[in-house]
Amino acid sequence: MKNQIKILSILFLLAYNAALFSIYQKTPSSNSERYKILNDSTDLALEDFMRTYEVWSNSSASIRTQITLINENDSLFARAYIDRHNSWLKKDHNIDGTLFTHELYHARLAKAVAKELSEKINFYGYSREKALSKLSLYQEKLNYLQAKYDSESNHSRNRTMQNYWEYKIDSLYNNGAHYQVFDGVSAFFPTEPRNHTIITLDDTISGKKNIRNDLEFHIWNLKRVKIDSAERFNYFVYIISWEDLKDIFVNIESPSSNLIMSGYSKNSINSKNVFDRLFFSKDSNYYFARYSFPLHDLKDSTYLKIGDQFFNSIKFDSK
Template sequence: MKSKIKIITAIILLIYISILSIYKNDRKEQALYRYKIITDSTDLAPEDFMRVAEIWTRHDAGIKTGLTLLNSQDPEVRTYIDRHSSWIREKFNNPDKSLFIHELYHVKLAKAIAKDLNEKINFYGYDRNTSLTKLGIYQEKLNYLQGKYDSESNHSRNKLMQAYWEYKIDSLNNFGRHYNINDEVSVFFPTPPKVQVWQFSDDTLYGKSAIVNQLEFIILKLNPSEIDSAYLVDYFANRIFRENNKYNNIDFYSIPNNSILFGYSKDTINRIETHNNLIVDSQFNFYLARYVFPYFEEQDSTLIKVGERFFDSIKFKSDSIPPKTT
């Protein structure tokens, strides 16, 4: 009987040692991939969520990001993901991937903070010790902003604030860049814009546009053949602003910042709001600036403020004198 117990005990011990060895090797192998450094060509991927989903939380996902300092001679800050502390409940990840996108913007926020610190290091010529000190300060700033992002967006459940934070984070990453529409006009987009083409039966308009979440920003160069006020009202108010009979609130008056016509519309069927701004440069070239956003249940003036920032970012290389519209 005792010999059987010894044999069983030995077998159990061997099994335990084998399992422990496999576990240790597996952990050692996983440790090689625990931290992922984010570069210009890499981003968050589904396989980066290596941790088993938390069971003692009401949240459906979690990600841990941080800042690290590379190089000793020329310090460079990079964002990293702690994969072992990142998890997602796939069954809650909607077909639109809203949960994954929310976590992705945590990474983009960390990249924006790293970019800001790198610019400071390069501008002031910080050595490694000073850079390490600044790194700690910026890590605290990042932690604060990550918490604020989660709180205001309610972990992506507040669609309005999620859209706003995506715009804000993209703008931080694209900060300082203006894109030329032509030699006279440039504008800031939260993300690199694409060429925009509007095709009419007798005209083609070109410009640029960018989309962040469900927010769209557009600027087009227009081609009116006259600058007579009656013609402008007919061309812009009836043709551009009222396309598809959507635009029913048009005010024709002079307002600052090169704007001569402003209009907005609310498409209650598709639940879309559109704001248009007609602007003119010193050479009497006309441009249509537009931002479009959806209705949300908790709608307020937040997204309108975002759109107005887009309008305000339009810059002319020379002073503009709007034509008289009498």
């Protein structure tokens, strides 16, 4: 009986000390900066995970994000912020930065929702009282989206959905912003595209390129102004096939829009599905757009939705 009491006493002391340690970890130090405001020039960093991880948790990381209202230059803005004393990361689980990237997009999602509220405040000229009433609604929206992001991506374990959510969050933050890729031609890219040139057997083609993890977005200006219908098809197939793509399928679309034809093929070397589009603008230029992603069951429409959004975003100014 005495031994049982002694064992129970030891267990109680251990539990009590563990509870005290947990409380100590949750109590912010007066010398550290607990809250980090996020804006266009600030993002999540490894040093923002100030809290020791919860050893009893099944999760490998946690980030606490919220939205607040602040005054800047006599104007009212919504800003996302990180509670750094309630954010933690098991660094030994951060293989190849995958876990950190997942948490980074939690922070960027908070920035996107805060930016949306800021734009509403500015557009409608909300008073502080009105903005405060909207703040709680947008915090609820953020909480809902954060939970949905975790659920659908399975906390980054589902690579397909993680890619999809990163693209979606970038889209939300950029608010569908189009980049002017050529004179009179704009398109939506997740982030600002870079110059990209390809060299075929008889031509050098300049364009723009953006890579978002395993997803690639391209658009090139072909600058070929005199192509009849037959040559159009042959040239489109030529551009696709010179890269040694396999299983090429070409579909001739209705000429009622800028889209002339579309193609699908596989890059067996890099294990990618490749979707191509040929556009014709009113200034008599041809534009070749491409979207590619890892070889994947096309019955899953997740990646296809991203491609549709990219192709549908390509706009030509009327002249």
